[in-house]
Amino acid sequence: MKFKKLTFIFLIVTFSNLSSFAFQPTDWNIEHLRGKVKSIEEDTAVMKLKKGVLKVGSRSRSRSMTFDEKGRKTYEWVKIENLSPFETFYTYEKQNRYNRGVRSNLPVSNRVYETLTKSVFDFKADENALYEELFAQQKAYPDKKLKSFKYNFDKDGRLIKETMYSADGEPVFLTIYVFGKEKSSDRGISRIGRERRKTVIRKIYIRA
Numbered sequence: 076m077k078f079k080k081l082t083f084i085f086l087i088v089t090f091s092n093l094s095s096f097a098f099q100p101t102d103w104n105i106e107h108l109r110g111k112v113k114s115i116e117e118d119t120a121v122m123k124l125k126k127g128v129l130k131v132g133s134r135s136r137s138r139s140m141t142f143d144e145k146g147r148k149t150y151e152w153v154k155i156e157n158l159s160p161f162e163t164f165y166t167y168e169k170q171n172r173y174n175r176g177v178r179s180n181l182p183v184s185n186r187v188y189e190t191l192t193k194s195v196f197d198f199k200a201d202e203n204a205l206y207e208e209l210f211a212q213q214k215a216y217p218d219k220k221l222k223s224f225k226y227n228f229d230k231d232g233r234l235i236k237e238t239m240y241s242a243d244g245e246p247v248f249l250t251i252y253v254f255g256k257e258k259s260s261d262r263g264i265s266r267i268g269r270e271r272r273k274t275v276i277r278k279i280y281i282r283a
Contacts, residue, residue, distance in 0.1 A: 098200070098203070098228070098232055099198060100198065100205050100226065100228055100232065100234075101145065101146030101147060102140075102142060102146055102147050102148045103142065103146035104146075104226075104228060104232050104233070104234055105205075105226055105234050105237075106140070107233065107234060107252070108146075111144070111146070112142060113141065113142060114139070114140060114141040114142065115138075115139070115140050116136065116138070116139045117136070117137050117138040117139070118134040118135060118136055118137065119134065119135065119137035119138075120132045120133060120134040120135075135154070136154060137153070137154050137155070138151065138152065138153050138154070139151070139152040140152075147165070147167060147172075148165045149164070149165050150162070150163070150164055150165065151163045151165070159178050159179070160178070161176060161177070161178045162176065162177045162178070163175065163176045163177075164176075164177070170195065170196050170197075171193055171194065171195055171196075172193070172194040172196070173191070173192075173193055173194075173212070174190075174191070174192045174193070174194060175189065175190070175191055176189065176190040176191075176192070177189050190213075191211070191212035191213060192209055192210060192211055192212055192221065193209070193210045193212050193218075194207050194208070194209055194210075195207070195208045195210065202227070203227065203228045203229075203230075204225055204226060204227045204228070205225070205226040205228070206223065206224070206225055206226075207223060207224040207225075207226070208220060208223045209221045209222050209223065209224075219242075220242045221242055222239060222240060222241055222242055222247075223239075223240045223242075223244070224237065224238065224239050224240070225237070225238045225240070233252070233254065234252055235251070235252050236249070236250070236251055236252070237249070237250040237252075238250075
């Protein structure tokens with residue numbers, strides 16, 4: 076009897092330890108990165124149809140990101156067409172991420188625009204999905220929910236679907252990812268309710 080009891084306890088400890096090594100997605104997974112990547116830079120070109128032929132326009136820098144040793148974003152620079160660049164600085168506390176966004180050199184006013192938000196994450200292993208809720212952190216709107224995201228991963232830890240929801244929980248943007256034979260991701264983008272121009276994205280990786 077003593078042997079059986081000892082065996083039972085051993086099994087509980089073993090499975091408990093194994094569960095702690097379960098897949099936990101990071102920003103590396105969300106960005107389709109493999110290995111420890113320190114930073115990435117993206118160039119984007121708009122595809123235009125001319126006389127029935129799809130041609131790629133000139134490329135321009137559209138995004139830069141840096142990561143910490145745990146695969147979490149620490150900094151992001153984004154440039155969308157003719158808008159002023161937007162920078163975001165990320166800090167972490169437990170399961171929460173604090174996002175400080177800064178946009179400077181605004182047209183007309185030439186002032187600095189700053190936003191403060193908080194991301195709360197919840198990974199559901201049974202769905203292999205990561206949930207993110209975004210809350211405002213301004214004094215006038217403390218913890219006001221702005222929107223949320225759901226990231227679905229396949230068995231290899233690759234992001235296969237990303238859905239953005241409004242504050243009311245309505246889906247407003249859907250991104251589906253398709254992978255080629257060499258496991259390089261082709262980004263297939265569809266917007267709910269509105270068309271989006273097709274783009275070509277080239278990424279430059281700097282590994283740690």
